[in-house]
Amino acid sequence: MTHATDPQMQAGIDTCTKCHQTCLHEAMNHCLEAGGEHVAPDHFRLMINCAEMCQTSANFMLSGSALSRRVCGVCAEICDACAESCEKIEGMEECARVCRECAESCRRMAGSGANASAGAQERVPADDL
Template sequence: MSTATASKQECIQNCQECQTTCANKLTSHCLVEGGKHVEQTHVKLMLDCIAACSACVDFMSRNSDHHAQYCQACAEICKACADSCEKVGGMDECVECCRKCHESCSAMAA
């Protein structure tokens, strides 16, 4: 397996983990906690992150020539989501997976 293929596989896995973790945290933690966890800006960022990760998985899985553009957008969204989750607090799992996804998507976009 080439380094590029290995990197793409790792990025796909990171995006899938981020998508699943954020969706789970949003529904099982944020909606239960309420308050700043359900503020519009935070919830929208989490939904954007979930959607961006899903799109990246789709584009990379089918070896689209346009996956780098999606990875660039996903990297930016994941960074913003990680920052928001960190600010809200109690969301370390989301912060960690979003930062990991940001790093791998940034590498794919380069």
């Protein structure tokens, strides 16, 4: 028996999956090959953390976990930090764009209104992650 996934939830899963794939691929291929600032520990670590968190968020949504909203909130924060880090490095525009899209999607999944606004105000700068 197949269970249908809510369209909004499926969109969140798809966006997280795309971000996971993009960050992991860019880190392991583009960044490692480019070297220099692309493999600076804080930047590279953040890209890997972002990929892992996006995969975790997708898994929580797929499992129907009651905690998926909280996980998505954290994912949005990490994606914003990763986008901020990527925006500082030439050639990382696509990764930054995908991270921003995922952050927005995860904020929607985490909830809207006051909770989403509060989350935006409490973002941790990329340098602190």
